Amino acid sequence: MKAISIIKSILLIILLSTSVITVGQEPLSVQDLLSLKFCSKAEISPNGENIIYTVGTPRGPNEKAGTSHLVHYKMNLKQKISQEIFNDSIQASSTMWSPDGKWISFLYKDKVGIRQVWITPVAGGEIKQITNSQTNILEYQLSPDGESVAFKTIQSNSDKQKELNERGYGFIFFEENIRNAKIFITNINEGLKATPRQIILEGHVTGFKFSNDGKQLAAGVCPQNLIDQKYMFTKIFVIDVKSGSSHLVSKNEGKLGNYEISPDGNNLLYTAALDINDAAVSQVFIVNILNGTMKNLTPVNFKGHVTWATFKNNDKIYYLSGEGVNTNLNEVSVQGGKREILFDGNKNKMALKNVVISKAGKQFVLSISKVDDRINLYTWNGKGSIERITDINPILSERKLGKQEPFQFKARDGQEVEGLIIYPLGYDASKKYPLIMYIHGGPESHHDNSWNNRYSTPGQVMSGKGYLVAYLNYRASTGYGVAYSKQGLGDPAGKEFDDIADAIDYLCAQKGGDANRVGMAGGSYGGYASAWFATYYTKKVKAVCMFVGISNLISKRGTTDIPYEEMYVHSGKPLEEQWQMNLQRSPVYYAHQSKTATLIYGGADDPRVHPTQSMELYRRMKVNKHPAVRLVQYPGEGHGNRKQVGQIDVINRQIQWFDWYVKDNKSLSGEMPPLDISDSYGLDWSH
Secondary structure, eight states: HHHHHHHHHHHHHHHHHHHHHHOOOOEHHHHHHHHHOOOOOOEETTTTEEEEEEEOOOTTTTTOOOOOOOEEEEEETTEEEEEEEGGGGGGGGEEEEOOTTEEEEEEEEEEEEOEEEEEEEOOOOOOOEEEOOOOEEEEEETTTSSSEEEEEEEOOOOHHHHHHTTTTTOOOOTTSSOEEEEEEESTTTTTTGGOEEEEOSSSSSEEEEEEEEESSEEEEEEESSSSHHHHHOOOOEETTTTOOOOOOOOOOOSSEEEEEEEETTEEEEEEEEETTTOSSOOEOOOOOOOOEEEOHHHOTTTTSSSEEEEEEEEEEEEEEEETEEEEEEEEEEEEEOOEEEEEEEHHHHHHEEEEEEEETTEEEEEEEEETTEEEEEEEEEEEOOOOOOSOOGGGGGEEEEOEEEEEEEEOOSSOOEEEEEOOOTOOOOSSOEEEEEEESSSSOOOSSOOOOOBTOOOOHHHHHHOEEEEEOOOTTTTTHHHHGGGTTTOTSSSSSHHHHHHHHHHHHSSEEEEEEEEEEETHHHHHHHHHHHHHHGGOOOSSEEESOOOOHHHHHHHHSSSSHIIIIIIIIIIIGHHHHHHTTTGGGGGGGGGOOOOEEETTOOSSOOOHHHHHHHHHHHHHHOSSEEEEEETTTTTOOOOOOOHHHHHHHHHHHHHHHIIIIIOOOTTTOOOOOGGTTTTTTTOO
């Protein structure tokens, strides 16, 4: 009788545990993931009582191809009730509070077809145009006194050039005849008849910000309107608004982050790379505007990367830092010294994506992502507990998600490497599972312990399908200090990709991965990794999905729109000094030996990693009679798919490829998966 009772108890436990997984708890589907909304950074009203924010909703499969629908909201922080300001039909952007909090400004293009600054009363009413620029306004800021607006625009072609274009003589002079963006200031009170005053700066304006008293502007300027110049050669000038005079203040080399002037107007705060070879923004600096004295406020040998900073007051600053798979909000004196961690991402099990602070400094609005929540807004007073004020994606609470947690292992040379693992639903440590490695791009990027699921890296969807999933912060990733990120400098596909190979071995030996059923996917530099494993490390993976990836370092360096960035922070030397090394670190060099099913896809108009990179690998494999290679290109898309139609195809085609070759372990010598997957798009064929 005792044995029967024990058996009944065991059966009851099994029944209860099964019900927890299945009853009302379906796995996250492809349709669920593609429908998840996102929320942009909030803006707090001057009195700290209200916020404005924007929610993006992806288009459905039956809608016209395009980017997400945007709806702008206003919320009272006490009542926690949101009201729509305007919806997608207005096509507004860059919403801001007026200094007195009585109206909201935004960029909008009306029937005339020129994007201007408009305003709408907070209480509701008609929208009103307040600028009269001759060309589209790209960026703007209201002066602190509310009497003027500064904006950035690019002047139009001359009448002669317009006529040449119309008559068929509009030839392309590559990277010449470039028109730089300039700053203009116009008086709001004078109305649309006011003539904007140009601030004379030599070069292209990348951005700008008023000082608290409105007497100064801090502006980022690079020599030419090229993305590469913006990345690597932007410096900060401080401008006297009244006279228009300016002088160079920042002493940064390489990449530049955000910047602002101190409340008293004496100092400039900015985030930037440590030096010209630092691959990402990693430090926080402060410099005296008058005498140029500079201090680095970052902890010495910091095992992380500073991503953003702002003044708390004249004496202290806040800065946000990625540290491993966690993010922290810190406070430090402008004189330097030991930092205080105000918000500990590891302790709170949350990843801070954006931080906004009220004018009085007593109200914080945080954009937070968690392992089971893509994004939501929270309020915080800087000391106690936080409070969630939005529920952007309630469907996630109704879905069963795989357990996500960090893991660490030692690479072949003893270096400790960290990543994140998502276990398959119903995980049993005694069983083996198909393993998918998702590799981030950059490589100056990293995965934090939050929501890492996108159309190209659908980890939770794969978990629901029975896959073990890993996201790895291999060497050259950010978040672990400049020394860690520089281990990839001049060593492409070296230690960084060896780390990935070692991670596969570790996950198969310790976490249940099946060494005979391993897949890999990644975009950009992650696409480079995927191509490397399809060729050089072909024995490690059964199938890969290469998204906007690199296959030939030599031709990539001659076709990318960021050649200086590539040379300074990745290669470290000119191509002329690295011909042979670059050739031997190119997947095309090893394409003939590939035994890996290779799906290649990407935008047909990609300026960063030219589409020929995909074509080169495809050709080398086909000529060598590879039995399982496919190339798909998306018209009108660049370095990643912005329209929903391309995103829908990528996620479904990737899953089909992995199910076919990895999960079901089909032979490469057999038939490839069907080319037409349109039945998985969710299309309404009755239309």
